[in-house]
Structure formats: structure tokens, C-alpha cells
Amino acid sequence: MITETGLITSNRCIARNLWRLEIEVPEIAYAQSQPGQFIEILVDVTWERPLRCPMSIAGIQDNRLSIIYKTIGISTHSLATKQSGETISIIGPLGNSFSIAGAGSIPVLVAGGVGLPPLLWLHQILTKQNITHYLVIGAQTGEEHFVKTDQHKNIYLTTDDGSLGRHGTVIPVVESIIDKTNNIYIYACGPEAMLAAVQDTAFEHNIGGQLSTESYMACGFGICQGCVVKRRDFKQADHSYNLRYALVCQDGPVFNMGELYFG
Amino acid sequence: MADLSVKIGSVDFKNPIFTASGTFGYGTEVSDLTDISALGAIITKSITLHSREGNPPPRIVETTGGMINSIGLANIGVDQFIAEMLPAYKFFETAVIVNIAGSTVEEYCQVLKIIDAVSSNIAGYEINISCPNVKEGGMAFGVSADTTARLTERLRKLTERLIILKLSPNVTDITVIGKAAQEAGADAVSAINTLVGMSINHLSRESNIFTTYGGLSGPAIKPIALACVHKLASSLEIPVLGIGGITAIPDVVEFTLAGATAIQIGTANFRDPDIGRKIVFDLVEYCKQDKIESFDSLIGQVRVFQ
Ligand SMILES: Cc1cc2nc3c(=O)[nH]c(=O)nc-3n(C[C@H](O)[C@H](O)[C@H](O)COP(=O)(O)OP(=O)(O)OC[C@H]3O[C@@H](n4cnc5c(N)ncnc54)[C@H](O)[C@@H]3O)c2cc1C
Ligand SMILES: Cc1cc2nc3c(=O)[nH]c(=O)nc-3n(C[C@H](O)[C@H](O)[C@H](O)COP(=O)(O)O)c2cc1C
Numbered sequence A: 001m002i003t004e005t006g007l008i009t010s011n012r013c014i015a016r017n018l019w020r021l022e023i024e025v026p027e028i029a030y031a032q033s034q035p036g037q038f039i040e041i042l043v044d045v046t047w048e049r050p051l052r053c054p055m056s057i058a059g060i061q062d063n064r065l066s067i068i069y070k071t072i073g074i075s076t077h078s079l080a081t082k083q084s085g086e087t088i089s090i091i092g093p094l095g096n097s098f099s100i101a102g103a104g105s106i107p108v109l110v111a112g113g114v115g116l117p118p119l120l121w122l123h124q125i126l127t128k129q130n131i132t133h134y135l136v137i138g139a140q141t142g143e144e145h146f147v148k149t150d151q152h153k154n155i156y157l158t159t160d161d162g163s164l165g166r167h168g169t170v171i172p173v174v175e176s177i178i179d180k181t182n183n184i185y186i187y188a189c190g191p192e193a194m195l196a197a198v199q200d201t202a203f204e205h206n207i208g209g210q211l212s213t214e215s216y217m218a219c220g221f222g223i224c225q226g227c228v229v230k231r232r233d234f235k236q237a238d239h240s241y242n243l244r245y246a247l248v249c250q251d252g253p254v255f256n257m258g259e260l261y262f263g
Numbered sequence B: 001m002a003d004l005s006v007k008i009g010s011v012d013f014k015n016p017i018f019t020a021s022g023t024f025g026y027g028t029e030v031s032d033l034t035d036i037s038a039l040g041a042i043i044t045k046s047i048t049l050h051s052r053e054g055n056p057p058p059r060i061v062e063t064t065g066g067m068i069n070s071i072g073l074a075n076i077g078v079d080q081f082i083a084e085m086l087p088a089y090k091f092f093e094t095a096v097i098v099n100i101a102g103s104t105v106e107e108y109c110q111v112l113k114i115i116d117a118v119s120s121n122i123a124g125y126e127i128n129i130s131c132p133n134v135k136e137g138g139m140a141f142g143v144s145a146d147t148t149a150r151l152t153e154r155l156r157k158l159t160e161r162l163i164i165l166k167l168s169p170n171v172t173d174i175t176v177i178g179k180a181a182q183e184a185g186a187d188a189v190s191a192i193n194t195l196v197g198m199s200i201n202h203l204s205r206e207s208n209i210f211t212t213y214g215g216l217s218g219p220a221i222k223p224i225a226l227a228c229v230h231k232l233a234s235s236l237e238i239p240v241l242g243i244g245g246i247t248a249i250p251d252v253v254e255f256t257l258a259g260a261t262a263i264q265i266g267t268a269n270f271r272d273p274d275i276g277r278k279i280v281f282d283l284v285e286y287c288k289q290d291k292i293e294s295f296d297s298l299i300g301q302v303r304v305f306q
Helices: A074-079 A113-128 A171-180 A192-204 B077-089 B105-116 B145-156 B174-183 B219-235 B249-258 B275-289
Strands: A002-015 A018-024 A038-042 A053-056 A059-061 A064-070 A087-094 A106-112 A134-139 A155-159 A184-189 A209-212 A228-230 A245-247 A254-256 B006-008 B011-013 B017-019 B041-043 B060-063 B066-069 B095-100 B124-128 B162-166 B188-191 B195-197 B214-217 B240-243 B260-265
Touching: A002 A064, A038 A064, A053 A064, A053 A074, A053 A113, A059 A113, A064 A074, A064 A113, A106 A113, A106 A171, A106 A192, A113 A134, A113 A184, A134 A171, A155 A171, A171 A184, A171 A192, A184 A192, A192 A209, B006 B260, B017 B275, B066 B219, B077 B105, B095 B105, B095 B162, B105 B124, B105 B145, B124 B145, B145 B162, B145 B174, B162 B174, B174 B188, B174 B219, B188 B219, B214 B219, B219 B240, B219 B249, B240 B249, B249 B260, B249 B275, B260 B275
Parallel strands: A106 A134, A106 A184, A134 A155, A184 A209, B017 B041, B017 B260, B041 B095, B095 B124, B124 B162, B162 B188, B188 B240, B240 B260
Antiparallel strands: A002 A018, A002 A087, A018 A064, A038 A053, A038 A087, A059 A064, A209 A254, A228 A245, B006 B011, B060 B066, B066 B214, B195 B214
16 A cells, blocks of 8 residues: 555547546555556545545556546546646555466456456456456447457447447356356456345356455545445454444455345 | 744643534544544544444434434443544544533433543543534533533542534524633533524425434534634633534634634545545744744734724
């Protein structure tokens, strides 16, 4: 965990409302970050927006770290106005990471919306290591996709409106992979409804995996106690701490399949 | 170098920059990101008799110049606190004040008794009678002068250490509660805890906080906090600790002029956990530039028009 002033080297729009930001942060970049971990970015140097924005690391190359973000509100829109050459304060790397499953199993990466960045990084690493794997990416419409379908590389796209790739959610694609492949292991990151559906599918087919989740957080390093998610099998104790709820920033953002309760 | 030390009750603190309860964990979490020995004191998360899971999510939302939280006093409970934290504090070069919460007078007393019975280097206790996010206890104590007096009286008998009552701004006249605490033997009061607030998502038409209402904090509440501190300092003999939206030296100076003997940094820690250390550093510079020999000479020195 390091606080560092980063130099923006590029910040550009890569699809509808989606931006990729590249920052030179040598200390954080060489801190052995892993896919699944995130950073906290200080977007607003006035105090109108007092909190930092949590963003998953989408990749690290040499001394550069990249994130991919969706412009949805005040801070992310303001982030999109930053230019190369400007500096920005970053705290990272934060949280835990995906662990690469044991030999033999075939990773299936399932991404929904801005759940893609950490999985894109995992995909790069698996590709480099020549590990056969699948990547399934879901979005609302085709304009939000910036990765191309590639059957040879096992990359599949879906859209809610059918404008690109397969019409519908990622689940039918995941099921068809399950049908024709033995011994798969799932890595998923995306909106809660998608994670819930992925977890149900994994249960049904008795498949293991890991899910990366999000929650509102004020700090990102365990002091605000704000970013809780519900655990599925908590022991019913009259008085407990951290049995019913888990902190996304410290116990996550990556959890084992079956660990969390959605809804 | 200017003298930054302040005295509260019989305790000397090396400077008036403290971190506020619930915004700096137990003081052990962020050692990678700051040097806590620079701080005058840290105040722990509220400790209760039993551990607490806290409220269901969502617990946090950002607002203009602030945030609303409804954590619900999630904490490890007094036993684990004693086992894990008190030994760690032996190595701290900064004072530790333990914040206590409870749902009955008995529970506050029990927690204080249990901690006070263990040998440790803690400086004292801050009593949270102002948490807006729990059904039982919390703010119910802080809005009544009678219960404040009754609770303070009981706690006073249990310890020689500092007792600081943390007051709620969600009252008609904060000085009435402050006076009750003073008369019952409190060494100091701190103000303010968060203000009851609400945030709604106009798109989903949902409340952004599970418990509907939460506690508003951050720069947005600073003017309210300054008024509370000024009113308290003008009507009490005991020291007032100022809290609310402090992010930089001008805020520290303003709270001091309003009458605060020390200040606590809250929400700003989430953005920069090193902010307290930086402010102490800046305070040294400020005193040098303004040729101030002892910073406590500024306490309560605001010029008002009437
Ligand atoms: C661990 C973690 C990793 C993340 N990684 C990424 C990433 O790689 N790319 C990316 O684009 N976003 C990511 N996010 C979400 C991102 O932090 C928020 O989208 C951003 O902070 C919104 O700020 P804003 O001011 O633009 O939006 P606001 O104005 O605050 O909100 C706009 C809308 O977004 C919703 N929203 C805001 N924050 C969150 C949140 N944390 N979770 C869910 N909904 C939210 C609000 O309900 C509101 O409807 C991540 C969040 C977490 C906790
Ligand atoms: C997330 C959060 C948790 C808090 N938890 C506690 C607590 O456990 N006990 C307490 O006395 N005050 C608690 N507070 C209140 C702060 O100590 C402080 O009084 C308040 O936030 C105002 O200061 P600020 O504007 O600098 O944040 C909490 C505040 C926040 C934002």
C-alpha cells in the first residue's frame, strides 16, 4: 500500500462512455500488483467531492498502470477531462487478487460492463503463459464493446440489445462452454445481478471459481468499514464481527464462489 | 519551534491535531501510509461491550463536500480490543484515547471498567453519546441533559483518566448538554458528531443508505461545527475539542479561534490518511511565519462584532 503522485501518459475514449487512463506510477507498478487488485484515485483536488474513486487495475506494463473506466457520474466525468502530462494522486495496490487455479482446469473469464478491466489483465497473463482459456464479455449494447470477438482465441461477446455478438446475457454462453468442456474454473467480475447468475450456474454444475465484487467505499484500506457485502454461510452468532459481512477492500474484492450472498 | 502542546484535564498532548473516532480505525491499519507518531492523539473506533457487525449495506454515500455514513458502530468488541490493540499501543509514540459506546448506562460503565482494569498507556476515554446510526443508545443519550449527566457521573467514579463527552449537533441547544457533562465531572467535551442526513438516487428512486438516514460529515458541516464549538467554548470552563470538516491549516486556526483546545480530523483521513501528519508539519510553519510562540494563545481569540 503506497501513496504516489502519478503522471498521466494517456487518457482516451475507447468505446461509448468508456475510457482508458494510463499513469506512470513506478512505485505502485513495481509493487507486484496482481489482477483483481484496485487503486484509489484522487480526482477532485477541491473538496467538493471529498472521496477518492476506487478503480480496478486493468494492466501494468513497466512503470505504467492502466485503468478502464465508465463515465457515470461527477468524478468519472471529471476524470475524463484530465490530459496527458497532468499529475494525479494514487493509493495502491489495494485488496486481494484472483489466484490462478490448479493445473489442469480451464479458466473461463466472465465479464460484465466495467467488470472487464481486471479480467482483461488476467486474460493477458494467461495468454502469455499459453494457458487455454475462455473470455466472455457482456455489455448493454455493441457500442460499449472494445474487444473483438475471436473464436480462435475463445473470446465471445454478448449484448443485452443484440446489436453485437450474441443477444442476451453472458449466462447462455457460459453454459455452452460448460456443456462442451471438462474441468472448468470461473473468474467473474461485473454487476451484482450477473455475479448472482454466474454463482447460480456454477452451483448447478458444481463448478468452482472466484468472483470480484464492488461496493461503495470511503477509503479502500479498511478504516471506514463502509464497503460491506453479505456472506452466504455466516455462522449465526449473537455477537460477531466480520462473520455476517465482509469488507470488499480487505476481505475482497475477490471472493470464492459461494462465499457471498447476493440480493 | 513554537510550542504546540495542549493540556486537557491533567494530560499533556504534544500537539492539538488528533484523528476522530471511526475515521482512523484502531490506529494500526494505516502505518504504511503515514507516521502516526506525528499526531497529538488518535481516537479509536467506538468500542462496545460485544462485537458488532454493523448495519446492512449500503452504508456510505458521497455528497457535495461530504459524505453520509451509517456504519452502525461495527467493531471488534471490548475483549478482542484489549487482547489485540492495547498491547500494540505500548509501542505508539502518540497518545491513544479510547472511544466507548453503549446502549445502556450499565454497558458504557462495563466497557470502561473492563478497559481501565487492564494496565495500558491509554490517555483516556471519549464517550460517544451522539451516534445517529443505531436504534438503541447512541444519540438517545446525547440529546438529553439528564441522561448525559447521569452517565457522566457514573463514569467519573470509575476512572482517574480523561473523560471526554462527544456531543451531538442534533439538539436544540448544545450548551445545555455540554453544561450537564461539565457539572457531572467531564474533563472535556468534543463536538461535533455527524448530523442526521439523507441521500436519494433520483434515477432508481431509492434511498442511498440502508437505514434511510445516516450521519453527514466532511467540509459541508464545518460552519455548523464552528458555531457549536464557539457556543460551547463561550459557556463552559472545560476544554472543547473541535470536529467537523477539517482538512487543512486554515480550518485548524478557525476552530482554535472559535475556542477549540484541540481538533480532530475525520472524513479527510479517508482521502488522505497522511493528512494529520501533514497538518502538524504545516502548523509548525504557520506558527513560524506568524511569529506565534505557543499555539494555544489563539484559543477562543476570534473577534466577533458583538
Ligand atoms: C473495488 C472497486 C473497483 C472498481 N473498478 C472500476 C473499474 O475498473 N472501472 C469503472 O468504471 N468503475 C469501477 N468501480 C466503480 C467506480 O468506483 C464508480 O463508478 C465511481 O466511483 C463513480 O464515481 P462518480 O462520481 O462518477 O459517480 P457518482 O456520481 O458517485 O454516481 C453515479 C452513479 O453510479 C453509482 N455508483 C457510484 N459508485 C458506485 C460503486 N462504487 N459501485 C456501484 N455503483 C456506484 C451511483 O449509485 C450512481 O447511480 C469500482 C468500484 C470498486 C469498489
Ligand atoms: C465513516 C464514519 C464512521 C464514524 N464512526 C464513529 C464512531 O464509531 N464513533 C464516533 O464517536 N464518531 C464516529 N464518526 C464521527 C466522526 O468521529 C466525526 O465526529 C464526524 O465525522 C465529523 O468530523 P468530519 O467532518 O471531520 O468527518 C464517524 C464518522 C464517519 C464518517
